[in-house]
Amino acid sequence: MKAMTWSDRLWTALFVLLAGFALLLLVAPSLVVIAISFEPRAYISFPPSGFSLKWYQSLLQNRQLTDSIWVSLTISVYVALIGLVLGVPAAFAAVRGTFPGKASLNAFLLSPQMMPGMVIGIASLFFGAYFAFRASNAMLVAALSVFCLPFVIRITMARLAGLDPRLDEASANLGAGKLETFARVTLPQLGPALLAAGAFTFIEAFDNVTVALFTSDVRGRPLPVELYYLVQNDSTPAIAAISAIEIGLSFLVMLVVARTVGLERLGR
Amino acid sequence: MTAAAISPGRRPGRLVRRMLHGGGFWPALPAVLFLIVFLVLPMLTLLAFGFVTIDRGRIVGDSFTLQPLWAALNDTLVWRLTWRSFYVAVISTVMTLLLAYPVAYLYSQTKGIWRTLMLVAVISPLLTSALVRAYAWLVILGGRRGIVNHTLIQLGVIDEPLRILNTDYAVIIGMTQIHLPFMILPLLAVLAERDRRLEEASFNLGASRAETFFKVVVPMSVPAIFAGLALVFAISYTNFIVPQLLGGGNYATLAVQVYEQTVVVLDWTRGAVLAAILLSSSFAFVFLIVWVGSRINRWSEARA
Numbered sequence: 179m180k181a182m183t184w185s186d187r188l189w190t191a192l193f194v195l196l197a198g199f200a201l202l203l204l205v206a207p208s209l210v211v212i213a214i215s216f217e218p219r220a221y222i223s224f225p226p227s228g229f230s231l232k233w234y235q236s237l238l239q240n241r242q243l244t245d246s247i248w249v250s251l252t253i254s255v256y257v258a259l260i261g262l263v264l265g266v267p268a269a270f271a272a273v274r275g276t277f278p279g280k281a282s283l284n285a286f287l288l289s290p291q292m293m294p295g296m297v298i299g300i301a302s303l304f305f306g307a308y309f310a311f312r313a314s315n316a317m318l319v320a321a322l323s324v325f326c327l328p329f330v331i332r333i334t335m336a337r338l339a340g341l342d343p344r345l346d347e348a349s350a351n352l353g354a355g356k357l358e359t360f361a362r363v364t365l366p367q368l369g370p371a372l373l374a375a376g377a378f379t380f381i382e383a384f385d386n387v388t389v390a391l392f393t394s395d396v397r398g399r400p401l402p403v404e405l406y407y408l409v410q411n412d413s414t415p416a417i418a419a420i421s422a423i424e425i426g427l428s429f430l431v432m433l434v435v436a437r438t439v440g441l442e443r444l445g446r
Numbered sequence: 447m448t449a450a451a452i453s454p455g456r457r458p459g460r461l462v463r464r465m466l467h468g469g470g471f472w473p474a475l476p477a478v479l480f481l482i483v484f485l486v487l488p489m490l491t492l493l494a495f496g497f498v499t500i501d502r503g504r505i506v507g508d509s510f511t512l513q514p515l516w517a518a519l520n521d522t523l524v525w526r527l528t529w530r531s532f533y534v535a536v537i538s539t540v541m542t543l544l545l546a547y548p549v550a551y552l553y554s555q556t557k558g559i560w561r562t563l564m565l566v567a568v569i570s571p572l573l574t575s576a577l578v579r580a581y582a583w584l585v586i587l588g589g590r591r592g593i594v595n596h597t598l599i600q601l602g603v604i605d606e607p608l609r610i611l612n613t614d615y616a617v618i619i620g621m622t623q624i625h626l627p628f629m630i631l632p633l634l635a636v637l638a639e640r641d642r643r644l645e646e647a648s649f650n651l652g653a654s655r656a657e658t659f660f661k662v663v664v665p666m667s668v669p670a671i672f673a674g675l676a677l678v679f680a681i682s683y684t685n686f687i688v689p690q691l692l693g694g695g696n697y698a699t700l701a702v703q704v705y706e707q708t709v710v711v712l713d714w715t716r717g718a719v720l721a722a723i724l725l726s727s728s729f730a731f732v733f734l735i736v737w738v739g740s741r742i743n744r745w746s747e748a749r750a
Contacts, residue, residue, distance in 0.1 A: 186655040197548035200630075203623050204567050207582030208574060210593065214585060222585055224593045264480050267473035277471045287477060290485060294684035294728070296701060300708050300721050301488035304495050307714075320484045327477065378573075385575030387687060392709065402577055409581050409691060413588075421578040428573035432566065441565050 208425050215418035222415055233419035243404060243420065250384050250401040253319055257383035258376045260323040265330030266372065272331065273338040291328040295388030298325050303392045318393045318400070322383045329382060330375040337371030337439065370438035377434040381427065496718035514719045524700070524720065528727065531699040534614060534689070535682035538621040542629040542678050543671065545622070550633035551663070554640070568634070572627040580691045583620045587611045587692070612694030620692045621682050628681065629674040636670040637663070665746040672739025676732045683728050700724050 182190070214222050218230035237243055272284045290298065302321035303313055311317060341364070349359040387402035394403050401420075408417055435441060499509040518524050553564050571579060586593045587610045595607035610616050640663070648658040664671075686701035693699075698706070704724055708717035 183654050183656075189656045189659070193548045193551065196545060197552040200545035200549045200626065201564065201567050203545065204571050204626060207579050207586065207623065208571065210586060211578060211582045222591060224585070224596070260480075264477040268477035271471055271474035275471055275474070283471065283474060283478070286481065287474065290481070292680075292729075293485075293489075294681070294701075294725070296684060296686060296704065297492070297721055297725055298485070298488075300704070300717065301492040302484070303708065304714065304718065305484075305488035305491040308491050321488075324481060324485045327481070331477075381573050385573075385577070387575065387577050391705070402575060405577055405581075406687075409577065409584065413581075413584065417581055418585075421581060424578055425570075425574050428570060431573055432569055435569075441569050 211418050212422045212425060214415055215422040217415040217418070220414065222413055222418070233415045234423075236416050237419055237423075240416070243401075246399050246401045246404040249315065249395075249398050253315055253322065253400055254380045254383040256319045257322045257326055258380040260319070261326050261330040261379045262372060262376055264323070265327050265375070266334050266368070268327075269331045269334035269338055273335050274343065287331050288328045290324050293325075295325055295386065296392070299389040299392030302389070306393070313393050313395065315395045315398060315400070318390055318395070321389050321393050322386060325386065325389050326379045326382050329378050333375040333378065333439065334368065334371055337368055341367055374435045374438040377431045381431045384427070385424070492718055493722055494718075495714055496722050499715070514715045515722075518716065518719045518723060524703075524723070527698055527700045527703050528723070530614075531683050531701060531724075532731075534617055534621070534699065535679050538618045538625065538682050539629075539675055539679045541618070541622045542626050543675060546626060546629035546633055546674065547671075549630050550637045551659075553634050554637040565634075568627050568630050571624070572631075576624050576685075576687055577691075579624050580620055580688055583616065583623070583692055584611070587616050587619070611692060612697060614693075616692040617689050617697070620688045621685060624685075624688060625678045625681055629678050632670045632674045632677075633667060636667050640666055665749075668739065668743045668746055672735060672742070675739070676735040679735060680728050680732050683731065684724060700727075 210224060214224055214226055215233055216229045216231070217223065217226040218228040218232065268287050272280070272287060275283075298321055302317055302324075306313060306317050345363055345367075346359050349363045350356075354362070385402060387406050390400050390403050391406065394400050405417065405420065432441065496514055497510055497512065499511070549564065549568065553561060553568075556564065588595070592607070592611070594610065595604075598604045599607065610619075644662050644666075645658050648662050649655075653661070684701050686699065686705045689697055689699045689702050690705070693702075700720065701724060704717055704720045707713050707720060711717075
């Protein structure tokens with residue numbers, strides 16, 4: 179390789195500088211939030227003036243917050259389950275299927291990802307109102323399932339496309355029925371992808387505010403909606419504490435994804 | 447198309463065979479039905495609500511009207527808000543590209559632990575709620591106590607706190623950071639797996655690194671660049687959380703206005719009309735970006 183010219187050095191320096199700045203920008207907010215969650219005083223300062231866990235303790239005493247965490251956990255479990263139950267077979271048809279109009283089916287299945295969360299939220303709100311349902315967390319589960327379905331389908335499709343269909347054929351040739359083949363040959367190979375898809379959907383549903391603001395129950399609000407109103411009116415370190423917990427949760431999900439399908443997969 | 451697969455009366459023999467072969471449409475049926483009920487019908491309701499009179503969630507019979515749409519299109523406020531949504535989205539999208547490309551390129555040039563760490567840095571914000579990150583920016587950019595102002599005052603760079611929060615700057619900074627992973631990931635996938643023989647050939651022919659980068663690497667990633675631009679533009683243009691939290695109470699974009707009309711003011715007709723305008727204009731811009739991208743890609747392939 180040739181020696182670097184002056185302009186090469188300049189470009190390289192600029193690139194490394196920009197990349198470093200971008201990486202700092204990516205991680206700094208989370209680190210700041212974690213740091214200020216340990217603030218002992220009643221207002222935010224950075225670096226924190228000391229170390230205390232009192233804001234974490236205060237969360238436990240805040241009934242409204244603990245209730246909303248529970249609501250969000252329940253909603254996310256439902257959304258992840260619905261996503262898997264609907265999404266995995268759909269991904270099957272989208273990858274293995276041989277029927278006319280397959281491309282349109284795929285486009286339709288992935289179409290929710292073209293919709294901003296807000297539009298899905300408002301549409302669900304109006305749809306529910308039209309049929310005289312009030313905004314409720316059941317409606318939120320339905321709306322979030324629509325919003326998250328493409329994640330499950332894409333992750334499962336990517337894994338399915340990498341499987342060897344001959345294994346299924348071999349199983350069929352050896353006399354196994356369709357369901358048996360699916361349960362004993364295909365599913366074990368899909369396992370990691372399903373875990374990743376479930377974890378990813380769970381965290382998306384747990385974090386979602388754009389859909390939830392429109393369709394969630396007025397009583398029994400999910401955590402992101404509760405937080406949204408809190409952030410608008412207040413800036414106590416308690417918000418930082420709950421945010422730090424959310425960041426920890428996201429790391430857990432990342433670990434699951436990294437161990438199962440690999441982090442690089444998420445980009446595709 | 448799919449009708450043949452789902453109506454058993456038509457070609458029973460083929461349907462049964464398909465089901466046995468596992469290549470059929472039917473596994474997707476539950477998802478398709480679910481999307482029809484919970485996406486298509488709600489979207490139709492949303493559109494319909496823009497063109498009728500609504501009273502307590504009920505359509506007043508036979509009241510089709512174009513008046514709300516006409517009123518919105520003649521409202522200079524709507525145009526001003528659309529313009530702000532547009533320029534804020536454009537500036538922050540361009541900034542994400544400028545920051546994302548070096549990260550994706552550097553990622554493709556590194557190995558081992560650094561590579562993993564970079565990936566973690568890119569993905570972890572993606573899994574952290576946008577709300578949490580908007581809150582972080584509130585703390586960082588906030589008034590006198592905000593980290594930026596506090597540090598600058600301590601260092602003696604400024605005497606008075608800078609007014610960043612509640613301006614376009616805060617909104618653009620917040621959006622850029624929050625949407626950065628969406629730009630990095632498509633670039634990263636393409637750059638990490640690219641065929642490096644072309645670059646070697648370019649070096650061997652005497653081109654400098656910079657020349658090789660701009661004439662070989664960048665053209666190769668044009669589809670990924672435009673995929674990222676389209677995605678980030680769409681999510682920036684329709685984001686209402688960041689403008690609301692970092693822009694402050696008096697700051698509005700088209701998306702913020704949609705939120706306020708439907709949730710605060712409860713004027714659902716206007717909310718529906720504005721949501722339809724937001725969605726259709728977003729689609730129009732995205733198609734434009736994709737179209738320009740495919741033109742540039744064809745042009746650069748033709749040159750190669």
